[in-house]
Amino acid sequence: MKEFFTNADFHVASFVGPSFTWCNNKEGSSRIWERLDKCLLNSSALHLVPFGKIKHLAWVASDQSPIVFNLDVRKINRNKSIRVEDTLRSYPAGWSNVQNSWKKADFGEEEEVLHRKLKRTLRALFLWNKNKCRDLYELLEELKSKIMELQIKEAAGSRLASDDLLMLRRMIHELNITVRRLST
Known part of the structure; x- marks a missing residue:
């Protein structure tokens, strides 16, 4: 070979x-x-x-x-984008952002009012989403690094204790949940 x-x-x-x-x-x-x-x-x-x-x-x-x-x-x-479709439904704070932004009174022509409400709501959702997804991305990176540390430790020849193996499995499970949440 x-x-x-x-x-x-x-x-x-x-x-x-x-x-x-x-x-x-x-x-x-x-x-x-x-x-x-x-x-x-x-x-x-x-x-x-x-x-x-x-x-x-x-x-x-x-x-x-x-x-x-x-x-x-x-x-x-990377292009900035708003990822709120299904994620919005899973967080009550997302719905309250929409309701609070939409309830504010506006005056003027109907088209102008609609435009301002949509703009205000999208801005509120953008800021909420940016903070919420950043937290999820930070959690994802933290879990990846901890999983990688344990796997490198085990691959280096030292056996992991049963507590460490349990923690590794728990972190992998939490990583899968976080990835699933981010993919929505």
């Missing part, structure tokens, strides 16, 4: 994250860790994407950790 890689000009790219990409999900001495997934690049690809980055993500939903190859690791400006 090594001879094939050399002849075909393939190189196993370095990575960031946990050392292993698969676990048999057993406990104690029967727990097995392996690095099954690798990213291979030839010399041309290495020159085309000098900012490329391979990252082993934390395994959450299965026994295998996904790997990601980002072609460009520089920051990309």
Whole structure:
């Protein structure tokens, strides 16, 4: 296999994250860790994407950790958007924002009143959503880093205590709930 890689000009790219990409999900001495997934690049690809980055993500939903190859690791400006559709329904504060913004009295032509109420309501929802979703994104990043720390600790050869394994499973469950909430 090594001879094939050399002849075909393939190189196993370095990575960031946990050392292993698969676990048999057993406990104690029967727990097995392996690095099954690798990213291979030839010399041309290495020159085309000098900012490329391979990252082993934390395994959450299965026994295998996904790997990601980002072609460009520089920051990309994202468009600002309002994500309130179903999330709005799950928080009573979202509804009260709409009601309070809409109840304010306006005077003038009907079109102008409607325009001002819509603008005021969207502004209130934007600010509420920005704060609420920022909290969820911060929670998501915090959970990811804690999960990654525990998985790196375990992959480094030290067995996790049963309390740590329980905490890892609890954090994975909470991460899935947070992702589900953000996806609405």
